[in-house]
Structures are given as C-alpha cells and as structure tokens.
Amino acid sequence: MNQDEFTDSPKVSSEIEPWPVSRLSATLKEWIERLGVLWIEGELASIKISPTNMFGELRDLKLENSVSIHAWSVAKIPMDLKQGDRVVALIKPAFWPKGGKLTMQVIEMRKVGLGELLERIERLRAQLTLEGLTSIERKQPLPFLPNTIGLITGKNSDAEKDVLENAKLRWPDVTFRVINTLVQGDKAANEVIAAIQELDADPAVDVIIIARGGGSFLDLMVFSDEALVRAVANAKTPIVSAIGHENDRPILDDVADLRASTPTDAAKRVVPDVQEERIKLEQLRQKNFLRIDGFITNQLAMLEQIISRPILANPYNFIEIHESEITQLTEQMHLQIENLLSREAMHIGHLKKQVQSLSPQSTLDRGYAVLRDLDGHVISDSKKVKSGQALKVRLAKGEIDVASK
Numbered sequence: 001m002n003q004d005e006f007t008d009s010p011k012v013s014s015e016i017e018p019w020p021v022s023r024l025s026a027t028l029k030e031w032i033e034r035l036g037v038l039w040i041e042g043e044l045a046s047i048k049i050s051p052t053n054m055f056g057e058l059r060d061l062k063l064e065n066s067v068s069i070h071a072w073s074v075a076k077i078p079m080d081l082k083q084g085d086r087v088v089a090l091i092k093p094a095f096w097p098k099g100g101k102l103t104m105q106v107i108e109m110r111k112v113g114l115g116e117l118l119e120r121i122e123r124l125r126a127q128l129t130l131e132g133l134t135s136i137e138r139k140q141p142l143p144f145l146p147n148t149i150g151l152i153t154g155k156n157s158d159a160e161k162d163v164l165e166n167a168k169l170r171w172p173d174v175t176f177r178v179i180n181t182l183v184q185g186d187k188a189a190n191e192v193i194a195a196i197q198e199l200d201a202d203p204a205v206d207v208i209i210i211a212r213g214g215g216s217f218l219d220l221m222v223f224s225d226e227a228l229v230r231a232v233a234n235a236k237t238p239i240v241s242a243i244g245h246e247n248d249r250p251i252l253d254d255v256a257d258l259r260a261s262t263p264t265d266a267a268k269r270v271v272p273d274v275q276e277e278r279i280k281l282e283q284l285r286q287k288n289f290l291r292i293d294g295f296i297t298n299q300l301a302m303l304e305q306i307i308s309r310p311i312l313a314n315p316y317n318f319i320e321i322h323e324s325e326i327t328q329l330t331e332q333m334h335l336q337i338e339n340l341l342s343r344e345a346m347h348i349g350h351l352k353k354q355v356q357s358l359s360p361q362s363t364l365d366r367g368y369a370v371l372r373d374l375d376g377h378v379i380s381d382s383k384k385v386k387s388g389q390a391l392k393v394r395l396a397k398g399e400i401d402v403a404s405k
Contacts, residue, residue: 025097032095037107041088042066043186047081049074054106058089061186071106078111086112086218114217121224125251133233134254140238142258145272146206148175150199150237152192155180159211159244159263166267171274177205182222183212189225196228200235207238207270210252211263214244223250232256242266364396 013019047056059066089109153160181191241256242263253259260266371379
C-alpha cells in the first residue's frame with residue numbers, strides 16, 4: 001500500500017516535503033474509522049465502571065496483545081464486570097489526534113457465558129472426533145515399566161506431590177522428568193504445549209502425564225484449547241490426562257491415550273506396584289509348581305499301573321509264553337531256506353549241463369577233432385592247406401602233430 005492510499009491528496013511525503021504530525025494523525029484517524037464496528041473477544045485486564053462511563057483494558061486470550069477500551073454510555077454494559085472476565089464486545093476503533101492514542105469505543109459488551117463456552121467446546125470435540133483424533137484405534141499402549149516418566153503440572157502443586165509420592169510408593173526406583181507450567185489462564189496453553197514437545201523429543205521419556213488437581217470449569221478451559229489437544233494428538237509418546245474432575249470433561253481426556261480420574265489414579269495406572277508384582281510372581285510360581293507337581297504325580301501313577309500288570313511282574317513269563325512260537329517260526333524259516341537252496345542248486349545244475357553241451361570240449365569228447373596251423377588258426381577248408389604243411393590236431397585229450405600230403 002503506497003502513501004497516496006492514505007489521503008485524497010496525490011502528494012506524498014518525502015525528506016524534502018515531510019508530512020506534519022497533524023496530517024499523519026488525520027490520515028490515521030480517517031483510516032481507522034473506516035473499519036466501522038466489529039465484535040471482538042478477550043479478557044478484561046482492568047476495568048473501571050461509573051454510572052456514566054467505563055474505562056479499561058481488553059487483553060487477547062492467548063497473546064500479550066491488549067487495547068484500551070472506553071464507553072460513554074453503560075446502558076448495554078453489565079455493571080458486575082470485573083478484572084479477569086471473559087467478554088465479547090461490539091466496538092468502534094477510534095484514534096485521538098491530540099494525544100495520538102488509539103482506543104476502542106465500546107457500544108455493547110457482555111460476558112461469555114458458560115453455555116456459550118460449552119457449545120464451543122462441544123463443536124471442537126465434534127470436529128476432532130470427525131477427524132478421528134479421539135478414536136480408540138489411535139490410542140497408544142502404555143509401557144509396563146517406563147524408563148522415565150514425563151510430568152507436566154503446576155509448580156509445587158498438590159497434583160505434582162500426589163503423582164510423585166504415589167509413584168514412589170509403588171516403585172521406589174521410578175524416574176521422573178518434571179516440567180512445571182501454568183495450568184490455567186491465558187499463557188497456560190502455550191506453556192503446556194512447549195512442555196509436551198520437549199518431553200516428546202526426549203528418547204528417555206516413555207510416557208507423559210499432564211496433571212492438575214481439579215478446578216472450576218473456567219479453570220480447566222486450557223485443557224480444551226485446540227492447539228493444546230492437537231499437540232497431544234501429534235505426540236509420539238503416550239500421554240495420560242490426569243485432571244482431577246468428574247463433572248466437566250475437557251477435550252484433553254478424549255484425545256489423550258489414557259484418562260485418569262485424578263493425579264493419584266494416574267500414578268497407579270502408569271507405575272506398577274512392586275509389592276503387587278512380587279505377589280503375582282509368587283502366585284505364578286506356586287501355580288506352576290502345582291502344575292508340575294500334578295503332572296509328575298500323574299505320570300508316576302501311570303507308571304505304577306503299568307508296573308503292576310501281571311505280565312510285567314515277571315518279565316520272563318512274556319518270553320516263555322512266546323518261546324514255542326519263536327521256535328516254530330525259526331524251524332519254518334530254516335526249512336524254507338533249505339528248500340530255496342535246493343531249488344536253486346537244481347537250477348544251477350541244469351544250467352551247467354546246458355552250458356557243457358554247448359562247449360567245444362563236449363564236441364571233442366564225442367570223437368571230433370580241431371585242426372589248426374602252427375599259428376593256432378583253425379583249418380576249416382582243405383584248399384587252404386599246402387602239401388607238407390605242419391599242422392596240429394586237438395583231440396578230447398591232448399594234441400598230435402601231423403603233416404599234410
């Protein structure tokens with residue numbers, strides 16, 4: 001936005017031709033008054049009401065920003081307003097050139113009622129439910145025995161003492177990392193969010209407890225702050241809500257991984273009782289002992305039943321009963337083997353005769369002879385024998401030397 005937009009005159013300010021303060025004031029007044037009227041919400045940091053007018057300061061619900069307010073008529077302003085009240089106001093911004101002061105003229109103002117606050121909380125609760133941030137599936141399980149427990153609570157508060165004392169009673173060696181924050185008021189939400197992020201980033205912290213010892217509905221409003229509950233939903237570390245209350249349920253209870261009714265209850269839910277665990281271990285040991293003892297007793301009884309059987313009273317009786325059967329089977333086996341050997345011997349003799357009948361020696365035995373030359377070649381054709389050639393004749397028994405004519 002350039003300087004021409006602040007005035008009807010096209011002339012702009014410069015080092016050579018600077019604006020007078022009055023012109024700047026007039027320009028600011030003109031533009032501020034163009035805002036018209038609007039509704040705002042905040043907390044009364046201070047207020048002074050008389051029968052004819054009202055002066056005070058309205059502070060932002062989360063930040064340090066504040067504005068001065070005034071009203072020339074108190075007809076539409078509750079006379080019981082006090083410091084710390086949460087209000088909505090219809091205001092008209094105004095700038096006073098003489099003093100260079102920006103103020104808000106209040107036309108109408110009213111307290112933010114509990115009904116309206118509850119309605120806002122329920123709308124936010126419904127929105128978070130629609131997004132799935134309150135679903136059971138998102139809940140993270142708590143570790144059985146956490147290494148370090150993160151605790152976010154008011155400094156020197158009863159809630160802090162309740163958690164620490166009850167946890168130590170249950171498990172003396174338990175370790176805590178405590179971050180003290182405001183637990184009500186405008187600054188509380190930002191402090192709790194910062195503490196959540198710090199503990200969530202610590203790898204030694206296995207679970208985080210957010211604790212407060214009850215309070216009024218307005219005191220607990222911080223635990224329904226949208227930014228805070230979204231920080232809880234985004235945390236990787238399981239978070240336990242331990243806000244001591246029963247009637248009013250802040251949204252933190254819905255988004256946290258576990259809701260404890262009180263800080264003391266949180267300590268009991270997060271930290272196991274060493275004595276109880278010892279009792280459980282002893283009970284489990286006894287139970288296992290009885291199971292093993294019962295098993296051994298049953299097995300011994302079964303063994304006694306087996307041993308008491310007549311057949312096992314004298315083990316040799318069992319052998320004697322079956323001795324004749326074994327002898328008979330042995331004789332049958334020997335006979336079968338002898339028969340098998342006899343059949344095979346006959347078969348072998350038959351094969352031997354067949355082989356002998358086909359052998360050259362059998363032919364020689366019948367009076368035949370084999371004629372060969374001196375090189376051992378068999379002579380089967382007389383035409384291949386020369387006159388006077390030396391030959392050998394193989395008979396059934398022995399050889400003779402001959403010569404052809």
